[in-house]
Amino acid sequence: MRSLFKKIMAFFMSVLAFLGLIQPPATEPSPEEPAVQIISGHNMSVDVSAKGVIERAYCTDEQCGESFEVGIILPMKNTLRGSFDCSDENYRMVDNSTVFVYNSTDFDGYVSEMKNRGCELVRTYSMGDNRYALMKHPYFTVYISLLCAEGQLRVNIGRSDELAPPQMTGTNSGETPPKLWQLSIANVSAKQHGGMGYILQLSDGSYIIVDGGYDTDADAEAIFDVLVQNKPLDCEKPVIAAWFITHQHADHYGALYRFTRNYKDAVEVNAFFCNFPYRDFDDIHPQNCRNLEGVMASWTGAALYRKLHSGMRFRICNADVTVICSFEDVYPFDFSDGNDTSLVFQVSLGGQRILFTGDAEYGESDRMKYLDASVLQSDFLQYPHHGYDKQCKENFYEKVNPAVVLWPMPFLNHVTGETIFDWRYEARAENAWVRNAACVKKIVVNDEGLTCFDLPYMPEGERICDYSSLTGN
Numbered sequence: 001m002r003s004l005f006k007k008i009m010a011f012f013m014s015v016l017a018f019l020g021l022i023q024p025p026a027t028e029p030s031p032e033e034p035a036v037q038i039i040s041g042h043n044m045s046v047d048v049s050a051k052g053v054i055e056r057a058y059c060t061d062e063q064c065g066e067s068f069e070v071g072i073i074l075p076m077k078n079t080l081r082g083s084f085d086c087s088d089e090n091y092r093m094v095d096n097s098t099v100f101v102y103n104s105t106d107f108d109g110y111v112s113e114m115k116n117r118g119c120e121l122v123r124t125y126s127m128g129d130n131r132y133a134l135m136k137h138p139y140f141t142v143y144i145s146l147l148c149a150e151g152q153l154r155v156n157i158g159r160s161d162e163l164a165p166p167q168m169t170g171t172n173s174g175e176t177p178p179k180l181w182q183l184s185i186a187n188v189s190a191k192q193h194g195g196m197g198y199i200l201q202l203s204d205g206s207y208i209i210v211d212g213g214y215d216t217d218a219d220a221e222a223i224f225d226v227l228v229q230n231k232p233l234d235c236e237k238p239v240i241a242a243w244f245i246t247h248q249h250a251d252h253y254g255a256l257y258r259f260t261r262n263y264k265d266a267v268e269v270n271a272f273f274c275n276f277p278y279r280d281f282d283d284i285h286p287q288n289c290r291n292l293e294g295v296m297a298s299w300t301g302a303a304l305y306r307k308l309h310s311g312m313r314f315r316i317c318n319a320d321v322t323v324i325c326s327f328e329d330v331y332p333f334d335f336s337d338g339n340d341t342s343l344v345f346q347v348s349l350g351g352q353r354i355l356f357t358g359d360a361e362y363g364e365s366d367r368m369k370y371l372d373a374s375v376l377q378s379d380f381l382q383y384p385h386h387g388y389d390k391q392c393k394e395n396f397y398e399k400v401n402p403a404v405v406l407w408p409m410p411f412l413n414h415v416t417g418e419t420i421f422d423w424r425y426e427a428r429a430e431n432a433w434v435r436n437a438a439c440v441k442k443i444v445v446n447d448e449g450l451t452c453f454d455l456p457y458m459p460e461g462e463r464i465c466d467y468s469s470l471t472g473n
């Protein structure tokens, strides 16, 4: 009699739980039977403990407030080396992702364990021998990567609505010849130095933009001019198929603010691509990041791919993009500073590879050295961190083995009037590699002015311009 009562009660409770009227028990759910309350239409995030327990799921819509206990224990607890919190507690409604690093190479085992915890395999990628998997749970997104040479698994747990990059966008049609422009940056009006911006043109006449320079009329106009002057005649407005922002420094993203203000009605943007940490790095702040994503979101109809993880590959018209490194890869190495949060990616277009490094420094360099030369090898290298200091290391450059170095640096410090390019190029230890490398046939400095490369480009002429005459010395 008593056992029948228990059975009836258990059945009654399970019906209530099913209807969402009571919460399932938080303690010790078996990994095989995760307590999943499906709440469709909500964009969920999770609180994960440093020990790898997904403790709570909550809706990221502050008006909604839906939240409940979960208790999913991530696999391979015994091999967990540590974790890195990608966001500030105050921004947990925007981003609450965490990276876990394991002393394990059992990629397939981890994927299969996550399936047992209710995750669905969405995409897999490879880069050399390295393997990557994107998985979805109703409450979170999982990105698993195995860097064979490092011998570690890296697992990123983020929001449920992280977008997987498109496998194909644009029409992949048209006959516009592939081009690459290095923009000259208006350092004078910015009263600073630095800055970088690049534009690529795809076969359908649309563009990829990488950063853009400062929040000045001059830098926004320089972008707009290239777009308008080179668009196909039958296109009413220039189309930016993809705009990448490497990191949250104003000499890179500033132009997007001004461009948005000055030219929103005159161009179309299909998508933005980035991956920013929502935490402080001395010179990088979560609110800044939120503002920047807000500017991107203000472009109606533009998709925002805000979590590009290394290993992801996708095609934009006739350009193939491979994500080489994100800030999530740096831990447990040290970040030099906010520059080590740069998104590093490679674009293959017109039979050549162009490697964009943003301002990547030692932290990202020390991670990328684990990648195969076959992956990193590129015809063009955007020289990291303007060649100022702490840029990447020789064991990275050697694998990139570029014929052309694109150097986003002014000849003069426009504030003090001092020359800054010559002694950095000639004397800085960090630049010894680029000075001496036999593979480098051409170095093009962005202060030389707007430069257009028809792809494929074969370097010819002087290795580097006569910069001493240009700096007035």
Ligand SMILES: [Zn+2]
Residues within 6 Å of the ligand: 041, 042, 043, 059, 060, 061, 064, 065, 066
């Ligand atoms: Zn909700």
Ligand SMILES: [Zn+2]
Residues within 6 Å of the ligand: 194, 195, 196, 249, 251, 252, 359, 385, 386
């Ligand atoms: Zn910079």
Ligand SMILES: [Zn+2]
Residues within 6 Å of the ligand: 247, 249, 338, 339, 359
């Ligand atoms: Zn920077």
